[in-house]
Amino acid sequence: xQSVAQPEDQVKVAEGNPLxxxxxxxxxxxxxxxxxxxxxxxxxxxxxxxxTGDNLVKGSYGFEAxxxxxxxxxxxKKPSALVSDSAxxxxxxxxxxxxxxxxFGKGTRLHILP
Amino acid sequence: EAGVTQSPTHLIKTxxxxxxxxxxxxSGHTSVYWYxxxxxxxxxxxxxxxEGExxxxxxxxxxxxxxxxxxxxxxxxxxALELEDSALYLCASSFNRINSYEQYFGPGTRxxxx
Numbered sequence: 001x002q003s004v005a006q007p008e009d010q011v012k013v014a015e016g017n018p019l020x021x022x023x024x025x026x027x028x029x030x031x032x033x034x035x036x037x038x039x040x041x042x043x044x045x046x047x048x049x050x051x052t053g054d055n056l057v058k059g060s061y062g063f064e065a066x067x068x069x070x071x072x073x074x075x076x077k078k079p080s081a082l083v084s085d086s087a088x089x090x091x092x093x094x095x096x097x098x099x100x101x102x103x104f105g106k107g108t109r110l111h112i113l114p
Numbered sequence: 115e116a117g118v119t120q121s122p123t124h125l126i127k128t129x130x131x132x133x134x135x136x137x138x139x140x141s142g143h144t145s146v147y148w149y150x151x152x153x154x155x156x157x158x159x160x161x162x163x164x165e166g167e168x169x170x171x172x173x174x175x176x177x178x179x180x181x182x183x184x185x186x187x188x189x190x191x192x193x194a195l196e197l198e199d200s201a202l203y204l205c206a207s208s209f210n211r212i213n214s215y216e217q218y219f220g221p222g223t224r225x226x227x228x
Contacts, residue, residue: 032215043118043204043219044157051213090157094215101170102147102217106156 002027004093006105013081014113021076021108023091031093033074035065038088038107047089050074061085081112116141118220120205126226127195135190135223139207145169146188147208147217148180152201160203163188164210195227 003026013019025031035047048059050067058064065076074091091105119138127133139146148160159172163182171178177193186207192199202224206217 034216036217036219043221044206044217046216046218049216051215099170101159101162101172102215103159104149104157 002093002095002099002101002103004091004103004105006089006091006108008108009106010109010111012111012113015083016080019078019081019085019110019112021089021091021110023074023076023105025072025074025091025093027072027093027095029095029097031095033065033067034092034094034102035059035063035074035076036090036092036104037061038090040087044090047076083112083114086110086112118205118207118218120203120220120223122223123221124224124226126228128228129195129197131195133192133195133199133225135192135203135205135225136187137189137205137207137220138187139205140218143207143209143218144186145208145210146182146186147206148188148190149204149206150174150201151204151222152198157204161190192225197227200225200227 005024033050036044038044048057050057055067063078088107090107094102121136145164147162150158161171161180162169166182180190182188202222204222206219208217
């Protein structure tokens, strides 16, 4: 069965420091991987995706993520955190197989401390 | 370009009643997805429609149903409402083609069952 794990319920980082939000997945087949962000009282926004090609993908607001096939991970990163990055982050995976659907992780609350 | 729209914003129902939630996708998107976001439970996949057909559904009872109309808009129906159905219901839309699977979310409908 497909699954996505975000092992940290919350991450706290000081403003200006690099941040990492972790995501690992378990699928049978080639994954399509996504990161979404949910700001307070707003819907989810698409940040970035990995479909194929370069393992390092860049997205909105200075975020990037690295696809690591051997470790089945897709961690979200940013070199220098901003207070405005404080939000709820979701990792998602899709595999085009018989049970084609998109699975979301349970989310990681990111707190950027001023 | 208009984003995904959902109506109503808030909905208050009593146990046993029926609720109907509506979603209009981004122009050109053929896929519509429904999710339930209950407090502390992350995003739970409900239903996926594409080109008017149900493509997949999550682990929810049959009283959760829906449909997609010829203009690709969609509605979600929840029958025999229970207290635990209280949640934010999110609709998302996407193209359904390789390299364009990212979803764009609406602001959600907050359903409260009393």
